[in-house]
Amino acid sequence: MRALIVEKDDEGKTSASVQDITEDRLPEAEVTVAVEYSTVNYKDGLCIGPGGGLVRNYPHVPGIDFAGTVEASGDDRYKPGDKVVLTGWRVGEAHWGGYAEKARVKADWLVPLPDGLTTRQAMAVGTAGFTAMLAVMALEAQGMKKDHGPVLVTGAAGGVGSVATAILAHLGYEVAGVTGRPETVDYLKDLGATQIVAREEINETVKRPLEGETWAGCVDAVGGAMLARVLGQMKYGASVAAVGLAGGAALPATVIPFLLRGVNLLGIDSVMQPYVNRVEAWKRIATDLPMDKLEAMVQPATLADLPQLGSDILKGQVKGRVVVDITA
Numbered sequence: 383m384r385a386l387i388v389e390k391d392d393e394g395k396t397s398a399s400v401q402d403i404t405e406d407r408l409p410e411a412e413v414t415v416a417v418e419y420s421t422v423n424y425k426d427g428l429c430i431g432p433g434g435g436l437v438r439n440y441p442h443v444p445g446i447d448f449a450g451t452v453e454a455s456g457d458d459r460y461k462p463g464d465k466v467v468l469t470g471w472r473v474g475e476a477h478w479g480g481y482a483e484k485a486r487v488k489a490d491w492l493v494p495l496p497d498g499l500t501t502r503q504a505m506a507v508g509t510a511g512f513t514a515m516l517a518v519m520a521l522e523a524q525g526m527k528k529d530h531g532p533v534l535v536t537g538a539a540g541g542v543g544s545v546a547t548a549i550l551a552h553l554g555y556e557v558a559g560v561t562g563r564p565e566t567v568d569y570l571k572d573l574g575a576t577q578i579v580a581r582e583e584i585n586e587t588v589k590r591p592l593e594g595e596t597w598a599g600c601v602d603a604v605g606g607a608m609l610a611r612v613l614g615q616m617k618y619g620a621s622v623a624a625v626g627l628a629g630g631a632a633l634p635a636t637v638i639p640f641l642l643r644g645v646n647l648l649g650i651d652s653v654m655q656p657y658v659n660r661v662e663a664w665k666r667i668a669t670d671l672p673m674d675k676l677e678a679m680v681q682p683a684t685l686a687d688l689p690q691l692g693s694d695i696l697k698g699q700v701k702g703r704v705v706v707d708i709t710a
């Protein structure tokens with residue numbers, strides 16, 4: 383089978399290449415999946431390249447998510463022929479991942495592909511889109527409503543941001559997208575954003591902890607100074623779903639928006655998310671994400687493209703969602 387293998391030399395330098403390997407190198411686990419599609423996330427960029435402290439052992443097969451067909455199963459929940467999707471559980475980081483024609487994983491980590499989605503569409507969604515759905519669900523659970531005003535999506539032209547924009551617009555929310563790439567404005571409007579905020583307008587820290595009450599909710603893929611700034615622009619009682627750190631992990635904020643405006647900061651983790659929530663999120667994706675909008679985000683790729691794409695995503699240069707056809 384073909385796989386993208388990352389190796390580390392004696393000086394600690396990593397290199398990634400597509401290799402033919404034998405199936406006996408697959409790890410021990412209950413379910414063997416013939417992988418059809420995978421994708422490229424920020425974490426994949428780290429695991430294809432420098433590792434970012436995520437990879438435990440080399441040689442390593444990255445790929446933090448995949449979709450495919452069960453080939454063999456030692457667990458009653460799955461049988462050969464079942465279509466499945468996997469995100470999280472440190473697959474592709476601590477465990478061998480989806481950038482190979484076959485993967486072997488724990489049955490607990492899999493989710494049956496929901497009706498109405500193909501394996502390719504599932505990976506057009508991928509971890510980024512799945513996490514965007516979790517963020518929207520968390521905001522809804524916290525009381526976000528369509529008539530409360532515009533919802534902000536930061537890092538809008540990235541993977542999480544693109545899917546969040548399309549889902550929110552489809553659900554009838556007014557969506558404002560923050561982007562640092564003016565060339566993506568038409569793309570974001572096609573996904574349903576009605577307002578575009580330039581990154582530099584909202585990236586700067588201000589001395590005032592509170593600004594005008596503007597946003598009824600926020601899906602934040604950026605973190606850092608932008609998240610700190612956004613907290614001070616939230617409407618009374620509104621919530622921000624903190625998903626990512628594309629702009630930095632530090633949070634140079636004050637507690638004033640929490641104390642004087644009852645703003646909520648909701649943490650979103652896709653990796654260890656319980657099974658019932660995963661099933662619910664994938665069902666919602668199948669109903670709430672318009673498939674024509676999803677297709678408009680897709681950039682197709684093969685295993686051989688991954689070293690370059692891994693480096694691009696670390697520089698914030700990937701637009702929308704990459705779908706890797708593992709069999710191509």
Ligand SMILES: NC(=O)c1ccc[n+]([C@@H]2O[C@H](COP(=O)([O-])OP(=O)(O)OC[C@H]3O[C@@H](n4cnc5c(N)ncnc54)[C@H](OP(=O)(O)O)[C@@H]3O)[C@@H](O)[C@H]2O)c1
Nearest residue numbers: 513537538539540541542561562626627628629651652698
């Ligand atoms: N919590 C979880 O479970 C979870 C799951 C998936 C992803 N994540 C995290 O979420 C983040 C986004 O993931 P993704 O897959 O959407 O990545 P992505 O496709 O690279 O998107 C990130 C976007 O953030 C913006 N951005 C990049 N660098 C920036 C900077 N220095 N300042 C401000 N904005 C910047 C860019 O959007 P524009 O070009 O539009 O400005 C970029 O497209 C990552 O940090 C990722 O690790 C977390």
